[in-house]
Amino acid sequence: MTTKILKPARLDYHDQNFIQQLEYLLAWENVSDAKVYDTVKEIITAVRRRGDWALLNYTRRFDRVSASSMNELIISKQQLHNALESISDEQRHALETAAARIRTYHERQVQESWSFKERNGTRLGQKVQPMDRVGLYVPGGQATYPSSVLMNAIPARVAGVEEIIMVVPTPDGVINDMVLAAAALAGVHKVFTIGGAQAIAALAYGTVTVPRVDKIVGPGNSYVATAKREVFGQVGIDMIAGPSEILVVCDGLTDPDWIAMDLFSQAEHDEDAQAILVSDNLEFLHEVDYCMNHLVQGLERSEIIKASINNRGALIHVPNLKAACDVVNRIAPEHLELSVANPEALLPDIRHAGAIFMGRHTAEALGDYCAGPNHVLPTSGTSRFSSPLGVYDFQKRSSLIHFSDKGASEMGKVASVLARGESLTAHARSAEFRIKK
Amino acid sequence: MTTKILKPARLDYHDQNFIQQLEYLLAWENVSDAKVYDTVKEIITAVRRRGDWALLNYTRRFDRVSASSMNELIISKQQLHNALESISDEQRHALETAAARIRTYHERQVQESWSFKERNGTRLGQKVQPMDRVGLYVPGGQATYPSSVLMNAIPARVAGVEEIIMVVPTPDGVINDMVLAAAALAGVHKVFTIGGAQAIAALAYGTVTVPRVDKIVGPGNSYVATAKREVFGQVGIDMIAGPSEILVVCDGLTDPDWIAMDLFSQAEHDEDAQAILVSDNLEFLHEVDYCMNHLVQGLERSEIIKASINNRGALIHVPNLKAACDVVNRIAPEHLELSVANPEALLPDIRHAGAIFMGRHTAEALGDYCAGPNHVLPTSGTSRFSSPLGVYDFQKRSSLIHFSDKGASEMGKVASVLARGESLTAHARSAEFRIKK
Numbered sequence: 017m018t019t020k021i022l023k024p025a026r027l028d029y030h031d032q033n034f035i036q037q038l039e040y041l042l043a044w045e046n047v048s049d050a051k052v053y054d055t056v057k058e059i060i061t062a063v064r065r066r067g068d069w070a071l072l073n074y075t076r077r078f079d080r081v082s083a084s085s086m087n088e089l090i091i092s093k094q095q096l097h098n099a100l101e102s103i104s105d106e107q108r109h110a111l112e113t114a115a116a117r118i119r120t121y122h123e124r125q126v127q128e129s130w131s132f133k134e135r136n137g138t139r140l141g142q143k144v145q146p147m148d149r150v151g152l153y154v155p156g157g158q159a160t161y162p163s164s165v166l167m168n169a170i171p172a173r174v175a176g177v178e179e180i181i182m183v184v185p186t187p188d189g190v191i192n193d194m195v196l197a198a199a200a201l202a203g204v205h206k207v208f209t210i211g212g213a214q215a216i217a218a219l220a221y222g223t224v225t226v227p228r229v230d231k232i233v234g235p236g237n238s239y240v241a242t243a244k245r246e247v248f249g250q251v252g253i254d255m256i257a258g259p260s261e262i263l264v265v266c267d268g269l270t271d272p273d274w275i276a277m278d279l280f281s282q283a284e285h286d287e288d289a290q291a292i293l294v295s296d297n298l299e300f301l302h303e304v305d306y307c308m309n310h311l312v313q314g315l316e317r318s319e320i321i322k323a324s325i326n327n328r329g330a331l332i333h334v335p336n337l338k339a340a341c342d343v344v345n346r347i348a349p350e351h352l353e354l355s356v357a358n359p360e361a362l363l364p365d366i367r368h369a370g371a372i373f374m375g376r377h378t379a380e381a382l383g384d385y386c387a388g389p390n391h392v393l394p395t396s397g398t399s400r401f402s403s404p405l406g407v408y409d410f411q412k413r414s415s416l417i418h419f420s421d422k423g424a425s426e427m428g429k430v431a432s433v434l435a436r437g438e439s440l441t442a443h444a445r446s447a448e449f450r451i452k453k
Numbered sequence: 454m455t456t457k458i459l460k461p462a463r464l465d466y467h468d469q470n471f472i473q474q475l476e477y478l479l480a481w482e483n484v485s486d487a488k489v490y491d492t493v494k495e496i497i498t499a500v501r502r503r504g505d506w507a508l509l510n511y512t513r514r515f516d517r518v519s520a521s522s523m524n525e526l527i528i529s530k531q532q533l534h535n536a537l538e539s540i541s542d543e544q545r546h547a548l549e550t551a552a553a554r555i556r557t558y559h560e561r562q563v564q565e566s567w568s569f570k571e572r573n574g575t576r577l578g579q580k581v582q583p584m585d586r587v588g589l590y591v592p593g594g595q596a597t598y599p600s601s602v603l604m605n606a607i608p609a610r611v612a613g614v615e616e617i618i619m620v621v622p623t624p625d626g627v628i629n630d631m632v633l634a635a636a637a638l639a640g641v642h643k644v645f646t647i648g649g650a651q652a653i654a655a656l657a658y659g660t661v662t663v664p665r666v667d668k669i670v671g672p673g674n675s676y677v678a679t680a681k682r683e684v685f686g687q688v689g690i691d692m693i694a695g696p697s698e699i700l701v702v703c704d705g706l707t708d709p710d711w712i713a714m715d716l717f718s719q720a721e722h723d724e725d726a727q728a729i730l731v732s733d734n735l736e737f738l739h740e741v742d743y744c745m746n747h748l749v750q751g752l753e754r755s756e757i758i759k760a761s762i763n764n765r766g767a768l769i770h771v772p773n774l775k776a777a778c779d780v781v782n783r784i785a786p787e788h789l790e791l792s793v794a795n796p797e798a799l800l801p802d803i804r805h806a807g808a809i810f811m812g813r814h815t816a817e818a819l820g821d822y823c824a825g826p827n828h829v830l831p832t833s834g835t836s837r838f839s840s841p842l843g844v845y846d847f848q849k850r851s852s853l854i855h856f857s858d859k860g861a862s863e864m865g866k867v868a869s870v871l872a873r874g875e876s877l878t879a880h881a882r883s884a885e886f887r888i889k890k
Contacts, residue, residue: 110870121577124567132561139811140558140825145804147838161875194874230838249693252838256686274886280879316878359855367582371852374576377861377887378854381880385868388577389852401584401667401689403850413840415808415826417815418796424814431822433547437631438598441753442717443818449711450814 021322022308024291024329026301029339035346041330042347044258044288044396049238056213056242063217068225074214079156079187081209086225091196091207099196107194114386115166115201121388122174125407137420142413146176149227150410151219151251152204153234153244154195156185156211162198163384167391168233168405169202175410180204181229183219185211211236213243220247233392233405254405258396259288262380263349263369265340267356268297270376276307278353279329280321281381287323292347294332294340301331341365348397351380370399424450458759459745461728461766463738466776472783478767479784481695481725481833486675493650493679500654505662511651516593516624518646523662528633528644536633544631551823552603552638558825559611562844574857579850583613586664587847588656588688589641590671590681591632593622593648599635600821604828604842605670606639612847617641618666620656622648648673653680657688670829670842691842695833696725699817700786700806702777704793705734707813713744715790716766717758718818724760729784731769731777738768778802785834788817807836861887 027037062070068086075081075089083089100108131141150172154165165182172180182199184191186209199207208226210218216236222228231252232244244253262282266275279291295301308325312318334340341362344352348368356362359374366372370393373380384391392405419427428451435443464474499507505523512518512526520526537545568578587609591602602619609617619636623646636644645663647655653673659665668689669681681690699719703712716728732738745762749755771777778799781789785805793799796811803809807830810817821828829842856864865888872880 106870107874110867110874113867114871124569125579130561142562142826142841143800143803143809148804163871163875249833249835252835271886274883277879277883277886281877281883284877284879315882316876321879363580363853366580366851367585369851371854372580374853374855377858378856379861379865379868379883379887381872381884382856382861382864382868382887383852383854384880385871385884386864387854387856389579389854393852396686398686398689399849399851401849404579404852406850408845412836412838413843414803414806414836415820415830415841416800416811417808417820417824417826418811419815419819419824421814424816424819427819427823428816430547430550431816431819433543434551434600434822435818437544437547438600439753440718440721442714442721442758443821445752446711446714446718446816447818447822449708449714450816450819 020309022305022312022325022329024305024325024331027330027332029332029334029343038343038346041328042397052238052242056239056246059213060217060243060246063214063223064221067223071210071214071218071223071226074212075210078212079185081186081189089209091209096196096200096204096207099193100200102193103197108197111162111166111194111198111201114163115170117386117388118166118170119174122171122390122407125171126174127408127411131416134423136422136426138423139416139418141416143416144411144413146178147230147410147412148177149179149181149229150177151229151232152180152182153215153232153236153240154182154184155236156190157187160192160195162192162194163391164235165195165198165204166202169199169204171390171405171407172410173203175407177410179206179227181219181227182207183210183215185209185215213239216240216243216247220251231410233409254392254409255394255398255402259290260285261290261349261395262292262351262353263344263347264293264353264355265337265344265362266293266295266300267337268295268300269357270355272300272303272307273311274376274379275304275355276311278380279308279325280312280315281379282351283321283324283329284315284317287320288328289324290328291325292330292332294334294343296334296336296340298333301333305331337362338365344369348399350393350395350399351383353378353380368399370394370404421452425452457746459742459749459762459766461742461762461768464767464769466769466771466780475780475783478765479834489675489679493676493683496650497654497680497683500651500660501658504660508647508651508655508660508663511649512647515649516622518623518626526646528646533633533637533641533644536630537637539630540634545634548599548603548631548635548638551600552607554823554825555603555607556611559608559827559844562608563611564845564848568853571860573859573863575860576853576855578853580853581848581850583615584667584847584849585614586616586618586666587614588666588669589617589619590652590669590673590677591619591621592673593627594624597629597632599629599631600828601672602632602635602641603639606636606641608827608842608844609847610640612844614847616643616664618656618664619644620647620652622646622652650676650680653677653684657684668847670846691829691846692831692835692839696727697722698727698786698832699729699788699790700781700784701730701790701792702774702781702799703730703732703737704774705732705737706794707792709737709740709744710748711813711816712741712792713748715817716745716762717748717752718816719788720758720761720766721752721754724757725765726761727765728762729767729769731771731780733771733773733777735770738770742768774799775802781806785836787830787832787836788820790815790817805836807831807841858889862889
């Protein structure tokens, strides 16, 4: 056999330093480069001041396109439709199947307004409404993912957002038909071929051509991520994503080739991606190691996989599946595969994970495309406090408070005591005006 | 009559420049001071490196307390209980009434896990769980608000958060009994008398004494806000709040004294607070102006009110209530009072508002203390895309995907086409392994 090219770290739950080793393995920080930050600041200021003019100039410079007016950076509904007609039947069928399943799943997430009445006639509640207008960033160039268009746009549509504005840069004029076809299927309303920090600034503040949105979602490079962080507050944003991760828990009875390929399906994303296998079967960990070294050879993206597995991959031996759940909760992974006989039995012990793939047949890759749930998931341990992208990210709530005369009089007394306790006299007097004498 | 001391801006919906004037009036940016930013960075780094030692030193320096160990910066359960016993019966009753109403309202926001089964046996769903541990920042010094403790801690408790850690600085050793009493009532688990950026850093990264939390909520000064923005990603945070605002829509038939005092109840918060009245009755706008000038004289915080009303306050004349709703939606206010005969009739036209106070008797101040809904609301137009603090802010979701053999085989084909379209071969092969031959 040739020399092993993949050398994932080996950890053992019983090691005295296990926690430290695990923390070292997981360490990751989204550091923004100071240079990137300065450039982004400059771009945002220019787009705010000079609008379309700045947007057009940056797009010409960064994307090497020859547009002479913003009109040339708009993709018409007809072009989207043409793209949908131009792809193969097989591709169209796959996109349509995925879109339908994503829609069906997300329809379960729609939240409704509610209210209730108290005995004295006071009514309290919450009004739930969609946002008016949302911006969707789609990366151009090498990494153009039509699946990402579906995953971001469909929940917004299901929420009832009236207008979805998509931006996608077209470096050197290159456009991806699958991306446009996905936009047509997902019900995107307008597409501009702009990208980078300038596209984020245009969406956040609006220009004559690009309408201002209420929230910006979608992945992007470090300029895009930095710009999103910068405009947060002016508009809503989704999470700033870190590298992709998968954690597989296996009892040793799944085909090791399957598990090896599942690990690769995240490792191939990028060199910083993290793929970890946890098992109570030491022999199985050896087998998967062997299979990984065997299977990697045929893959196009073997160099990325190699970097990812050798820098951040790991095989972790645990005494039992209970301990595996403990490891899961410490990692709070983006993707968790429970490749065991009875995944339901482990579920109550799982506190933190973006998406849980249950049973030997549920490959994580199915979730990336067509299972139905969203593939935009919390990374880098953020599933401790955040959720998959969903319809709830495109709805917002307003509290409803309607006091009856009697209710206002009763509660006015309570508010008065508390307001005076906080030395807020105008608060107190405003409440006291409604107390019946 | 003496000279008018309050001079709110006067705007008219029919003015050609109305929109520009309105935008000028609303303009507000949360600019972080570069000096504050550098100090915060330094403090966070120090607390991450030196933990309790740094925390203790900063607390001694900034809060002028003489503690010689972290143990002296812990408030015991007994102290919380004692504080609750020490306040007056009237205050205790008011706090308990408020707490009970806040709890009842928020219990309606609890979200449950769900799942559904497809015909081929595939099960999809979402698991909803509380976060493990949450940090609550409570400002010390001048602005200590017991109501804020209730509003932040109770939703976390209702969500089922196991541990709520409160931090409150005690400058010069001063402790507010009402704040501690509120913490006792709200079910806070641990209290540390620390504050500023050092408290935020301790909660985000953990020290030997202060446990690391999953999310930090609660208001604070610019150091606290900057620190929260900085640790976002390591932990979750609530919104960074801008100055408080109220927008009152009135048909001219509410007592003008009531409306004047309602405007003051926000204006008294701080000099940057914004109070705006919109009415289709020009005569009424004059009356409220008169009442404001009359009422302001008796108030403790008249200087703050004067600054707020003269810099950022406004009286806006609109042709009708339909136009008033248009103004509401452009402003997207934190607090909206619909002081009209039939507020229900306007509700369908209201797109953006943090909380809606309906009818002449629903003073906004009731919502600050004891109506039930949360008083932590989106400011500065952010109600376009965000919601009141709620139980949903302390719950998080994990997608559940459990494919049957048959489902995995069918969907494997779809995923394979899409993955190959994106040149992600390992994704494709991982899915293809599950296709039945």
